[in-house]
Amino acid sequence: MAKYKDIADDIREKIKNQEYTFGQKLPYEYVLCMSYHCNKETMKKALDILVKEGLIIRRRGAGTFVKDYDSSIENATNKFARGLTAKYEGIKEVTSQVLEFEVIPADEHLSKKLQIEPGDFVYHIIRLRFLDKKPHLIDISYMPISLIPNLKLEHLKGSVYEYIEKVLKLKIQSCHLTINAALSTPLEQQYLELNEYEPYIQEEQISYLSNGAIFEYTLARHHYADFEFQTIVVQQ
Amino acid sequence: MAKYKDIADDIREKIKNQEYTFGQKLPYEYVLCMSYHCNKETMKKALDILVKEGLIIRRRGAGTFVKDYDSSIENATNKFARGLTAKYEGIKEVTSQVLEFEVIPADEHLSKKLQIEPGDFVYHIIRLRFLDKKPHLIDISYMPISLIPNLKLEHLKGSVYEYIEKVLKLKIQSCHLTINAALSTPLEQQYLELNEYEPYIQEEQISYLSNGAIFEYTLARHHYADFEFQTIVVQQ
DNA sequence: GAGTGGTCTAGACCACATC
């Protein structure tokens, strides 16, 4: 683990524990560098992480200040996991009901999304996911079998991500998200308790491994009333 | 403008012009440093921008590769502007109809969102925004009058951001976005052509200036069928 | 082992904010 990430973790904790409180000016760069025994560039990398998470703001000529914690979002790793692994804070129990689990050849559309050849075999998985026993989203997933061998029903009941990272030792590197909405079909009406003529909200997710391969194309469909997505955009 | 941003701009152009094409390996760091006359760290900063934009992927021990351009999103500056200035590609005409323009004292809720004192005066603006003459979203905005003096009706018909950046010479630094949905009220039903019992999708946006002040709290309400939002999450 | 990216440092110099 890189030093700058450790420093970011440490300062993040201090903000969360209100050792540094809203509006407070942090010690300036030189002092922080001294206390963490690091170089200025390293400290900047650390603080830039917190800037991207919306925890602090840095102003040339003025200083570094703690932002309103409530308006910031969880750190990028958690945000990253949000789509499917459902690490929802304060909610104890995440369960899944597997509605479909089969292997099919990729059609034209799928082969483009997954950057594979048409006809290559992929898992086709539909899961209904519950938070505290309340149906929360329908999750339609496609993954190339060549990348994710030996996927079993039991993995689907827990976290597929855990299987990929802990068992297969693959690293998830990035994902491309698109959020939109569409009128519900009987599938969503049945499981998300939507009425006819009511839309669902969909997160389309294309996920990359650290080796550059796309391992997943997922459509997560939510009840519109349950959906929330947060992000922070920082001018470069 | 920083050198690393210039280099990123240059390489981004080469990818968009397909001088570097999908899947292609870029020259490795040393060669790029030579041709741009810069240091390794500077080149890394440049390439990291493109990684965050989803244009390239970097793999330690392997190289730097161009991602599928179609699946990447417009650069951060455009994405940043997306919320309100509506630089929608391929669409010629963005117009606004001002439904409400008044100054009110901030209530408890607003004062928290804008981080001002309750009672401080704020603009309250409701606009209906059209893309190519089609009603596209309703935009409910609150801005402290102390930060944005002399806002006129004419500014609302064009881009408020342009007034803030070009006339007031203030810099917009970051914004916090929250996307959710809620059942439409008569306001949305009337202007977005929604039926009763149909939801709208809302982008809540809290925007910061480079001096750390919050200058805007906006609710942009979209017809659910028109809404799309893209983002890329990269593991740190 | 060779190729390639990632991190860290010391120090120089620049840009902006505030007084």
Next chain:
DNA sequence: ATGTGGTCTAGACCACTCT
């Protein structure tokens, strides 16, 4: 004028991938 962050460099060393 002083305080503070931002950028850039040269060079060292480390970590991962490929084969």
